[in-house]
Each structure stands twice: as C-alpha cells, then as structure tokens.
Amino acid sequence: MKRLILPFIGILAALWATFSVARTQPRRQRTEPPAPPPVSDFPNTVAAVGLVEASTENISVGSPLDGVVARVFVTAGHLVNAGDPLFELDARHLRADLAVRQQAVAVARARAAVAEARLQDLKRQLEFAEQVKDRRAISAEEVTRRRSAVETAAAQVEIERSTVRAPIDAEVLQVKLRVGEFAPAAATSGPLILLGRSKPLHVRVDVDEHEGWRVRPGAEATGHLRGNADLKTPLRFVRFEPFVIPKRSLTGDSTERVDTRVLQVIYRVERDDLPLFVGQQLDVFIDAQKEHGAER
Numbered sequence: 001m002k003r004l005i006l007p008f009i010g011i012l013a014a015l016w017a018t019f020s021v022a023r024t025q026p027r028r029q030r031t032e033p034p035a036p037p038p039v040s041d042f043p044n045t046v047a048a049v050g051l052v053e054a055s056t057e058n059i060s061v062g063s064p065l066d067g068v069v070a071r072v073f074v075t076a077g078h079l080v081n082a083g084d085p086l087f088e089l090d091a092r093h094l095r096a097d098l099a100v101r102q103q104a105v106a107v108a109r110a111r112a113a114v115a116e117a118r119l120q121d122l123k124r125q126l127e128f129a130e131q132v133k134d135r136r137a138i139s140a141e142e143v144t145r146r147r148s149a150v151e152t153a154a155a156q157v158e159i160e161r162s163t164v165r166a167p168i169d170a171e172v173l174q175v176k177l178r179v180g181e182f183a184p185a186a187a188t189s190g191p192l193i194l195l196g197r198s199k200p201l202h203v204r205v206d207v208d209e210h211e212g213w214r215v216r217p218g219a220e221a222t223g224h225l226r227g228n229a230d231l232k233t234p235l236r237f238v239r240f241e242p243f244v245i246p247k248r249s250l251t252g253d254s255t256e257r258v259d260t261r262v263l264q265v266i267y268r269v270e271r272d273d274l275p276l277f278v279g280q281q282l283d284v285f286i287d288a289q290k291e292h293g294a295e296r
Contacts, residue, residue, distance in 0.1 A: 038224035038232070040285035046211050050203035050223060050235075050267070050284040052276055054196025056170060061193040063183040064161050065089055074193070076175050080166040086193050087177055091162040170195040173278050201269040201276055203235060205284045209244055212263035214288040221267055223282040225274065233274055235267035235284065 040047065067089030074086055174194035177183065183192060203223055207215055221235040241264035265286070269276065 035227055036229055038229035038283045038285070041222055042220070042285060042287040044214075044288045046207060046214050046286040046288040048205045048207045048265075048284045048286065050205040050282040052269070052278055052280045052282060053202050053204055054170070054173070054198055054278055055200050055202045055268070056168065056195075056197040057202075058173065058278065059167065059170065059195040060191030061086060061164060061167075061195060062188065063089065063164060063185050063192060066185045067091075067162065067183055069177055069179050069181050069183050072175065072177055072179055074172045074175065076172055078172040079170075080172060080195070081169050082166055084166045086164045086166055086172075087183070088164070089162040089183060164193075166195065168195070169197070171198045173198070196278060198278060199272065201272075201278070202238065203267045203269060203282055203284065204241075205265045205267060205286070206247065206262040207265055207286070208247075209261045209263060211288070212244070215263070215265060215286055216289060219287050221284055221286040223267070223269065223284050225276070226281055226283060229283075231274055233269055233271040233276075236270055238266040238268050240265055 069087055070090040071088040072086075073084070073088070074080060080086070172193065173196050174191070176190055176194075177192045205221070217240065218237045221237070223233050223235050225231040244261045244263050247260040247262045267284070
C-alpha cells in the first residue's frame, strides 16, 4: 500500500500541472468586424480608395492684399453666387489715401480750369508766340490732372480689392478666417475659405500605377461608404488625370513601397440621397480588364 502512495501523488501532481498549464493558455475568440467589408459587383475589378470632392474641384480662396480682416460675410454651408462678398479687409488707410488723392484731383482740375480761362483771354490779347508759351503751361496742368486721376483710380481699385468675392456660384465648404485675424497675400498652408459646387459630387480615385492599365475610359464603378458597405452608389466616369502622381496615403506596412505612384480617375456620384460630404473616403471598385489584357 505504501508503495502505491508515491506513484499516486505523482499522478495527481502531473494532472494538476496539466490543468494549470491549460488554464493559463490564451483563449482565442472569434471576433466579428463591426461592419462587413464591401464586396465588388464585378467579376474582374480594380479596388481603390476615392476621396469625395466638389464637381468644380475644391477652390482655395486667398487674399490679394495683406491686411487685417474687418468682416466675414459667410459661414460654412452658406450658398453664394458669383460676385458675392466673402470677407473684407480693413481698408481705412486706403480710404484715407483715396481722400488725399481725390483732393489732389480737385486741385488739379481747378488749376486746369484757371489755365484754360487764362488761355482764352490771352488768345484775344497776345500774339501767336505768347499763345504757344501758354499752351505749354496748359499742357503741364493737364498732365498733372490726369496723373492725379490715374492715382485716384488706382486707390479706388485697391479699396475694391480689399473685399474678396466669390468667383463662381458655389457652397462654402470651410471658413478658416475670423474678424481681427491677419490675412496674408502670400500662399498659406491652408485656404482662408474653401469653396466648391457640391451638386453633383465627384470622387477622385487613386489607382495604383501597376493596375492603371486595367482601367478603361468609361469603365463602370461602384463606391461604398466606409462603415456601412450596404450604402453604395454607381459612379460615372468623367476623366483621367493625365499626370501620374506619387501616392500620398501610405498604410505603413513594412512591405509597402514608398515610391508608388497612382493614376487619378475622376468619377461622378450618381446618387444624391447618400450622406456624403466633401473630403470623405469611399471604397471604390472599378470594372476592369482581365489580367491577361483581354476585355471581359
């Protein structure tokens, strides 16, 4: 009996060790994605990512003059017509300069009128030589008047340029400008105001250069909203962007080439009842040629 105790204890210890090891092993549980991935409707497809943009492309509005913003007339989502004011710079110094130039014009006109009257009097009293001399005086007054008029017109143009207006009928997509801020005339990292025509919307699709040959002009395509693959829209081919550009959106994968270039294809969104916004990404599937190059 005593000889069986030790083997029995050893068996119990082995069972306990096996149980402990099994209990500490990580459990793999299958997790379902929050939304099923989109699936292509085409037998041969090119998958790409598209960025929603305005059909006019996104118009970045800047300032033609340096100055402090005095008024902002629009907000994001505002619909504007061509020529509507967007924002106005502080033009008090320009108006003061205009007043000075207008006064100079008035003085020059008065001098020209006096000289003209004097000439008419001299025509009746003096000989031809004296008239020629006074005509030169009239010419100098006229030059002064016209120069002042030109300077005044230039000042008026500068005042008009201080109000930036919408170049086309569009929707205000973004406003990055506030009253009291300084608006530079130079290029900035972002637009002061972003405009675009949001009906219809376009999608700028980045197709990897290695698959660019498979995309035909006029090829059908479908765009799926991210987060809900059931929300999709047909896309109508608009054009190719003929210049292939470097890929800007990198995944960070260790096998990804950073020198990849993409062909940009512009499509029009056919449905206008989807919750789409400019700047949103779509998963795009394009009806493509077969791998060996033959048509479907």
